[in-house]
Amino acid sequence: MKSESLARTVWHPATSLALALCIALVAFVPWAAMSHGRFAPLFLTLIPGSLAVWAGPPVFARWLRGMAIAWLPLAVSMLLVHGLFYPEGIDVLWSWGWLRVTREGWLFGAGLAARFALAVSGIVLASALHSAADLARGLEQSGLPLRWTYPLRATIGLLPAARRRATAIQDAQAARGLAAGSLFQRVRALPPRIVPFAVGLLSEADVRAQALALRGMDSAVRPTSIAPWTDSSRQRMLRRALIGGGLLVLVLSHALLAGIAVRALSGR
Amino acid sequence: MVGPRSDRSTLLVVDGLHYHVPGRASAVVDNVSFALQPEQICILLGAEGSGRSSLLAACAGLAPALLGGRVDGERSMPEPSGRMHCDRVPLERWTREMSLILDDPASMLSGARDTVREEVAFGLACRGTERVAMARTVDATLAALAIEHLSARDPSTLSGGEMARVVLAATLVVDPHVLLVDEAEASLDAAGRELFVAALARRAASGNAVLWAPSSVEHASWPDAGLRGERAPRPAELATPAQRAKPNHPTAIPAWADGGLLLAGGSCVGRASGDAWWQGLHLPRAGVNAPLLARWQQRAAADRSASSSLGPVHVYNAEDSGSGMGRARLRTDHLSQSLVALAPERSGGLYVRDLRAERDGVGAVVHDVSFDVAPGEVLAVIGANGSGKSSLLQALLGLGPRSAGRIRVGGRTLDGRETALRAREIGLVWQRSEDQLFARSVSLEVGFGPRALGGRGERLAETVACALRASGLERMADTHPLDLGRGARRRVTIAAALAMRTPVLALDEPERGLDEEGRTWLVALLRGLADSGRTVVVASHDMDVLGRVADRVLVMAHGVGIADGPARRILRDRELLATHGLAAAPAVVLGQALASDPVPLHGDALLEAALG
Secondary structure, X not given: OHHHHHHHHHOOHHHXXXXXXXXXXXXXXXXXXXXXXXXXXXXHOHHHHHHHHHHOHHHHHHHHHHHHHHOHHXXXXXXXXXXXXXXXXXXXEEEEOOEEEEHHHHHHHHHHHHHHHHHHHHHHHHHHHOOHHHHHHHHHXXXXXXXXXXXXXXXXXXXXXXXXXHHHHHHHHHOOOOOOOOHHHHHHOHHXXXXXXXXXXXXXXXXXXXXXXXXXXXXXXXXXXXXXXXXXXXXXXHHHHHHHHHHHHHHHHHHHHHHHHHHHHHHO | OOOOXXXXXXXXXXXXXXXXXXXXXXXXXXXXXXXXXXXXXXXXXXXXXXXXXXXXXXXXXXXXXXXOOEEEEEEEEEEOOEEEEHHHOOHHHHOOOEEEEOOOHHHHOOOOOOOHHHHHHHHHHHOOOOHHHHHHHHHHHHHHOOOHHHOOOOHHHOOXXXXXXXXXXXXXXXXXXXXXXXXXXXXXXXXXXXXXHHHHHHHHHOOOEEEEEOOOHHHHOOOOOOOOOOOOOOHHHHOOHHHHOOOOOOOOOOOOOOEEEEEEOOEEEEEEEOOOHHHHOOHHHHOOOOOHHHHHHHHHHHHHOOOOOOOOOXXXXXXXXXXXXXXXXXXXXXXXXXXXHOOOOOOOOEEEEEEEEEEOOOEEEEEEEEEEXXXXXXXXXXXXXXXXXXXXXXXXXXXXXXXEEEEEEOOEEOOOOOHHHHOOOEEEEOOOHHHOOOOOOHHHHHXXXXXXXXXXXXXXXXXXXXXXXXOOOHHHOOOOHHHOOHHHHHHHHHHHHHOOOOOEEEEEOOOOOOOHHHHHHHHHHHHHHHHOOOEEEEEOOOHHHHHHHOOEEEEEEOOEEEEEEEHHHHOOOHHHHHHOOOOOOHHHHHHHHOOOOOOOOOHHHHHHHHOO
């Protein structure tokens, strides 16, 4: 599969994450201050979208699904909240009682939604290209300390185990006659199910902390890997360029805006 | 030497160690001193609550660094410039030389690795080991423990026994100079235990030291002699030259260990060195039995009225356990009365046909198993790790993503009924106590099942009281279950199943976590249940317990019931057992070596035979 081979052999997960970071940085450029720039982020979202198309239909489908989940609800709420309650709105488009939709509020909400679309599009692309475990592994192998990457990897790794534990507890209590058919029964069944699960998680976290200390996780040396990702100097350079470029664009845009503002104030 | 004397080469010196934990008036480890030399395996013995786990945690540096409390006394290891003291170096430095394997293998996994191979490599990766060297070490360790086939598996999907082997491999790869082991072999089948002991022997033979707290004294003193597999070297072949010189004859106990420490109430109440280290320990006073072979030798020597080269060997007796060590006796004298009071309203045998079960991500784990168990009969289910024993018991209650088959209790069909309704007919003691304990007191926990089945009022209170009495938990009725030790928690889960007063009782490894006294109680309980007309199904690795209680045995392998017959035949069939990674009970091995007729199925029968 094209996307799989891309993710597994060509494209290092850290490169995907660097691209996601670069795109997120660009989303913080003061687009609204530029003439007709308010909706520019939405057009820039087409870049990660095109990359997803290029990676293959399954990746593009995952990207679309990810955007629908991560972006759509927030975009709708931004439009509603700012469209209806924007305090500095003057040009009223529609009103009903104390509710009023203003042109300024609508544009502000739409601009925020566009920036948010760009901000999440990169990380959604990364998660469409790689599994969460691979992303965490890529981060770890790109040189980040284990102490930073472990929480992410452990959360991903322990989720299936936690799900199995929850099922085992549910089964153990059902074997003691705990019925969970009606809503009332389900509510009554919560404490016998939740308490062993929560206590188990806490106690396991405690023991796991001991186990990790015993296994040398606190070691100061840079961790190695028995199954490293294929990486290349080109990709390493690309990662640096993406992060550096993103930062540069962000800093320059804000500096430019500040300069314009200062000039305008001094001219006045 | 196990004594506190030391020199520069001594790998671990523990001197005057005290460990106080918050909320406890007395020290959980009280003035313990010992030293471990290179090539030494020391066995750490003691009953439940003796302080073995606390001592190991303190030696590993976990206390007070991670566990809190206060630790006084010396803990030191050699380093090029002299000796390294645990309380003067970071934990990370101390654990470079010292490893501890905890009793719950699932908690030892990092949870952050996708395959077993990566999991085993975790410790080396954390220490920055170069990839090629890491791969070589990891692959060699996987091969030595016969788990290469697990290499690509997701660690979280392994069975308990498989996890225990993976954790052992993950610990051994970092080459610790001192290896501490806390009942890590408890969930292993015979084949796994043999590899486990071989790995410990190999570790010691390469100049390191091992301090091992076994879950049973027999694990540390008896070879799993039923096995003759080619895939792993025999422990005897890996032993030190002095150990190899010992004849493989029933008059000599295979000596894995060079010494023993006996703990009770947090204090060291006995220490001994040499191959016959158990002779120097007064084990019964601490609620621990001497190895079966030692007890048999003493009985045989006494019977012959001949002088024996053996020293005194004390035999555990329940009467001893209450004396001097602050332990509450676990009584079995009122058991039969309590069990009569807990008798089900209707009895019935168990009829199972074509039972199938599947597990997510694994597929079919039980394939068309059929068996019958009559009222008053005990069926033992045995099999290697991952053979489908637990899945079989759970499928009886319709648990798991998919299970099918015809099940009847006393002629009443359970087919198509949901688990909560099946629970009126079949009580199940879950393998992990932690999966069911939630109530704020032992009595509420025990009463949960009968209450869920509709029990109320005085009748319910009486049932709970009887179950608590039968399990020796009366004095702990108001204690929070999670404040109890492993063995007491186990008894709470068994009491909870007893209180449901079901005609059929299924128990999944009920001996896990129980000490010597607890096992004696368990045997009395299972026999008592059968004698009172209950139908009992018990899955276990403990052949000695099964030899005492089982009427019939079902042997499972890869989810299939491959043999079903009388216990007296199956438990003596060492070839059949060995073929499926199982070992006969020590009494059977010894009885066959002595040409006893009939071959005893358990230790007590062997000792009685020795007395003629």
